[in-house]
Amino acid sequence: MQSNSDPRIIQPVELRVENVAKSFGSFVALQNVNLTCKVGQVTALVGPNGAGKTTLFHVIGGNLAPDSGRVFLNGMDVTGLPPYKIARRHVGRLFQDVRVFPxxxxxxxxxxxxxxxxxxxxxxxxxxxxxxxxxxxxxxxxxxxxxxxxxxxxxxxxxxxLSYGQQKLLALARIVALRPALLLLDEPTAALSPAMTKKMVDLIRSLVAEQKLTIALIEHNMGVVRDLADYIYFLHEGTVHTHGTQKEVLENPAVRELYMGLSGGMAI
Amino acid sequence: MNLFAQLLGNGIVQGAVAMLYAAGFGFVYRSFRVFHIAMGAQFVFSCYAFYLCATMLRLPLALAVCGTLALSVLFAAAIEWAVYRPFFHKGCSSGVVMIASLGVMIVVENLIALAFGNEVKTISNQLEPSIVFSGLRFTRIQLLQFFVGIGVFAAVGVAVRFGKWFKALWAMGDQPELLPVLGLPLMRLRLLVMSIGGILVAIAAMLISWDIGMDPHVGMHYLLLGSVAVFFGGTDRYWAWGAGAMLLSVLQSLAVWKFSARWTDLVTFGVLIFVLLFRPQGLFGVSKRLEEAK
Incomplete structure (x- = not known):
């Protein structure tokens, strides 16, 4: 692991997204999305399938140009830069599906x-x-x-x-080998066994604790979100519906109804 | 016995050149996952570029070779810019790109026929006298073909083995969209692949056209041999492309010994089908886990 005395240490990065909108034909994927991922924190993006979470990662990572709005890294506008230039600004991305070079x-x-x-x-x-x-x-x-x-x-x-779980670990190792300051993790624990999920969560936690990485996390596993997230944005139909601390978002009745299909005092 | 040895020797010489155009096809196929039919056009273009530089412009040999290589790289880049890249950006299937690639070959062949005519063109090589080794006769151009073919293929092989950038080209074939995420400029790497392929095909085209001349329709023959060699050896390994090309060329040459030159294609494709039935990954290819096989 990188020690704090390492002269090559990467400067921490704060991510700010301002008024981002993206449509595909008549389908509005993102609409006036604003969010901030603070340095050394895990910011979770939760919401139902089709809410626009992965599209937002595509916009941040340079895979998609937004129709409007800006993306800033430490105040520097990086909107529309190609993905390899975003990656060279110390942004690492882990995809939802496992991707290694077999x-x-x-x-x-x-x-x-x-x-x-x-x-x-x-x-x-x-x-x-x-x-x-x-x-x-x-x-x-x-x-x-x-x-x-x-x-x-x-x-x-x-x-x-390698097994599926090991390939996911390899993909994580490859991304952190880039020495990113900001990590975009798209469902890092999807389809992993409980033991492998715990390992992945422990690794992500150690990255935040030891390297002060800024992490944006898309996750459907609420146990993982509870374990890792410092701040949560709930996306619904392409907009930020609610944001706040775990308590503020996960106990919000509208979120519980829209996302988890729970009502009243039912436990998550 | 002498005829057998002579045909074996001829097959090895042909194999040395075939390794180059097989590698030219293999690089593009392995990195782009596109059946690079336009390689046939690349071959014909390089033949005529060499003819233009060496015979029509009467440039000194070294300049003619450099000029041909430069024109061939430009041609390869043009295929990437005008055809492969737009289709890649649109996310088209490999079948669609293959048809477009076939279109490139047909258009280029016809344009060259319009410009240079359909008759066979030759390049005066002034290297005709033969050399005899233990009863086997080789022309000097055959020796040149053998040593240049083996030398260039081996040099590129060393680069593939030890050059880390070649790892990126291999990686491109499996997960192209992942390379930019790792900070690598995918479009420049694609251009690099086309350039390497173009240079290898151009060297083979010069060696062959210098020996036996050219016509606008030779591309398909070398495309078939090159592509069959890659699948015969195994698509995932550079050395397997060379081994496949060498084995096929020797087989084709020896087929003449027992049958006649008319049956060489039957032997080539018969062997390919037989091998792929039992080893779909090719003779020297790597078998994949079921999850990886697409």
Whole structure:
């Protein structure tokens, strides 16, 4: 893990979304969405399927340009930048479905995350006399993140041979290997076993505690939301319906009715 | 026995060149997941670019080679910009892109036929005298084909094995949308793939057209051989493309020994079907978990 004395430490990032709207033909996916993800906090986005949560991640990550509105990272307008430029501003994204490179080894999956850095420029690549040292350094860095998620013993196996849960852990390790300051996690525990869900939650918690990452989390598992979220936005039909602390949102009667199908004092 | 050895030798020489155009097809297929029919157009274009530089413009050989490579890279980039990239952005199926790729080949073949005519064109190589090794006769251009083919394929193989950027190209074939999330410029990487493929095909095209000449319709023949070699060897491994190309070329050459040159395509496709029935991943390919197989 990165210590606070590391000179290469990344500056924390605050995410601010202002009046974002996005439509697909006549379907309004997002309408005047405003939210802020504060540094070192886990901000959860909850809401029914089709509420616009993943579309909002697409807009923040640069995969979709909003029809209107702006996205700011530490006050800098990044609206409409291509995804690779957003990623280079230390924004990491974990997708809802598991995505690894099955033909590459587990360690190579991590090493792909290092490629955009200056140590892969043409000049450094051609410096063959330093190749061995570079290779060793890359391997050590990859192993550090594999140890973090408990996959170090599988470093040389093809990633395609890992189980579903292990592939999700590998995807998380690869994203944190980018050394992000802001993580966009889209249902990180979807389809995981209870034991694997606990492990994923523990890893996310340690990322926040030890690295002060800002995390935006989409999650349907209310147990996970209760475990991790400092602040919650409830999205419904493309708009922010309610936002606040766990108590303010999860105990809001309208949220309970619209999202969880609960009424009155029924427990979640 | 001498005929067998001679045909085997000829097959190995043809295989050395086939490794290049198979790799040219393989890079695009593996990275884009597109059946790159336009590789046939790339081949024909490179042949005629070489003819233009070496014969019509009478450039010195080194300049003609450099000019051909530069034109071929531009041509490959044009295919990406004008055809593959727009379809990629629209999220079209690989079948649609394949048809568009076929269209590119037909259009280019016809344009070249219009510009240069349908008759066979040759390039004076002045390298005709043969060399005899233990009773086997090879022309100097065959030796050039062998050493350049093996040398370039091996050099690119080393880059694939040790160059980390090639990992990104492999990764692109599995999860293209993930690369930008990792800070990698996907569109530039696609251009890189097309350029590498274009250079490999161009080198093969120059070696072949210098030896036996060209006509506007040779592209399909080399497209079929290159693509079959990639599937025969296994689509996921660079060395398997080369092994597939070499084995197929030797088989084709030896088919002449027992049958006649008319039956070489029968042998090629017969062997391909037989191998794929028992090893769908190719002779040297990696079998996949059921969840991965799409």
């Amino acid at each position: 033909a590459l080894s587990v360690a190579e999956n991590i090493e792909v995350a290092f490629l955009h850095r200056s140590d892969y420029s043409l000049a450094t690549t051609l410096a063959w006399w330093r190749a061995e040292a570079r290779e060793k350094d890359r391997r050590e860095r990859a192993m550090k993140w594999l140890e973090f998620v408990g996959l170090a013993d599988k470093a040389d196996e093809p990633a395609g041979e």
